[in-house]
Amino acid sequence: MALTALDRGGPAPLAGQFYMLMTPAGWGGGADGRPYLPRALSFARAVQSDDGVALDFLFEDVGPGTERLTAVGVGDELLIAGPFGNGFALEADRWPVLIAGGIGLAPIVAFDDELRDLDGVRATTFVGMRSSAHASAAGLYDLKHSLATEDGSAGHQGYVTELVATQLEAQPDSTVYACGPPAMLEAIRVLCEEHGVPSQLAMESGMACGFGACYGCVVPTKDGYIRLCVDGPVIEGAQLDTAILSGMAH
Numbered sequence: 165m166a167l168t169a170l171d172r173g174g175p176a177p178l179a180g181q182f183y184m185l186m187t188p189a190g191w192g193g194g195a196d197g198r199p200y201l202p203r204a205l206s207f208a209r210a211v212q213s214d215d216g217v218a219l220d221f222l223f224e225d226v227g228p229g230t231e232r233l234t235a236v237g238v239g240d241e242l243l244i245a246g247p248f249g250n251g252f253a254l255e256a257d258r259w260p261v262l263i264a265g266g267i268g269l270a271p272i273v274a275f276d277d278e279l280r281d282l283d284g285v286r287a288t289t290f291v292g293m294r295s296s297a298h299a300s301a302a303g304l305y306d307l308k309h310s311l312a313t314e315d316g317s318a319g320h321q322g323y324v325t326e327l328v329a330t331q332l333e334a335q336p337d338s339t340v341y342a343c344g345p346p347a348m349l350e351a352i353r354v355l356c357e358e359h360g361v362p363s364q365l366a367m368e369s370g371m372a373c374g375f376g377a378c379y380g381c382v383v384p385t386k387d388g389y390i391r392l393c394v395d396g397p398v399i400e401g402a403q404l405d406t407a408i409l410s411g412m413a414h
C-alpha cells in the first residue's frame with residue numbers, strides 16, 4: 165500500500181528517518197478497541213513544495229493501525245509527527261551498496277533519491293522480495309536495482325544476500341546501507357563483518373512515542389541499551405551482536 169501525505173510544517177526529512185502516523189477518527193480505542201498509539205512508518209520519498217513536504221509511505225496491512233491507514237482516502241486528514249530519529253550517513257570515499265528487503269524498501273528509495281542529488285555519487289542497489297508481485301513496489305520509484313525473489317518469479321532466485329556477497333567480494337571498498345526483516349539484516353551484518361565492510365542497518369522495534377519519552381523502543385547494543393527512536397533507527401552493524409532483537413518487526 166502506498167500513501168502520500170502532505171506535511172505542511174515540514175521540515176524535509178533525511179533518508180532513514182520516520183514519522184508516527186494516525187487518523188483523527190477510528191483511532192484511540194472505540195468500537196474495535198485498538199489501536200491506541202500512532203504507528204511508525206519510514207518515508208520513501210519526500211518532495212518539497214511551497215505547500216509543504218509531500219511524503220510517500222509504503223506499508224503492509226499487518227494489524228489494526230495499518231488497516232486504518234489503508235482506508236484513508238484522497239483529501240482525508242492524517243495526524244503526522246516527525247521526522248524522528250537519525251538517517252543514513254553517507255561514508256565518503258566508499259562505494260554505497262543499498263539493500264532493501266520487502267517493505268524495508270521505503271528508506272532505501274529515500275536514500276537512493278538523496279544520493280542522486282549529490283554530484284558524482286553513484287550506488288549499487290539490491291532488492292530482495294518474496295515474489296515478482298511484491299517487487300512491483302520498486303517499479304513505482306524507477307529504482308535501478310538488481311532483484312532477487314525467493315520464488316524465482318523475477319530476477320535471481322534466492323536470497324538477496326547471495327547477490328550482495330558477490331558484490332562485496334568484487335568491491336571491498338563498499339559501505340552497506342540496508343533495511344529489511346531482521347533475518348535479512350542479520351545475514352547482512354554477518355556478511356559485512358566477514359568482508360570487513362561497514363554497514364548501516366535501519367532497524368525496527370515497538371515504538372509508542374517516537375521521540376525518546378517512553379523507553380518502549382530500547383534495544384541492546386555492544387555499548388549498552390539505546391532508544392531506537394532517537395539513537396536509531398539506523399545503527400552501525402558493528403555496534404550489534406545480532407540484528408535479531410526480541411520483539412522486533414513483523
Ligand SMILES: Cc1cc2nc3c(=O)[nH]c(=O)nc-3n(C[C@H](O)[C@H](O)[C@H](O)COP(=O)(O)OP(=O)(O)OC[C@H]3O[C@@H](n4cnc5c(N)ncnc54)[C@H](O)[C@@H]3O)c2cc1C
Nearest residue numbers: 204205206223224226227228229230369370411412413414
Ligand atoms: C522506525 C520504524 C519504521 C517503520 N517503517 C515501516 C514502513 O515503512 N512500512 C511498514 O509497513 N512498516 C513499518 N514499520 C513497522 C510498523 O510500524 C509496524 O508494523 C506497526 O506495528 C504496524 O501497526 P499495526 O497496528 O498495523 O500492526 P500491529 O498490531 O502493531 O502488529 C501486527 C503484527 O506485527 C508484529 N509487529 C509489527 N511490527 C512490530 C514491531 N515493530 N515490533 C514488534 N512487533 C511487531 C506484531 O507482533 C503483530 O503480530 C516501521 C517501524 C519502525 C519502528
Ligand code: FES
Nearest residue numbers: 374376378379393
Ligand atoms: S518510542 Fe518512546 S522512547 Fe522510543
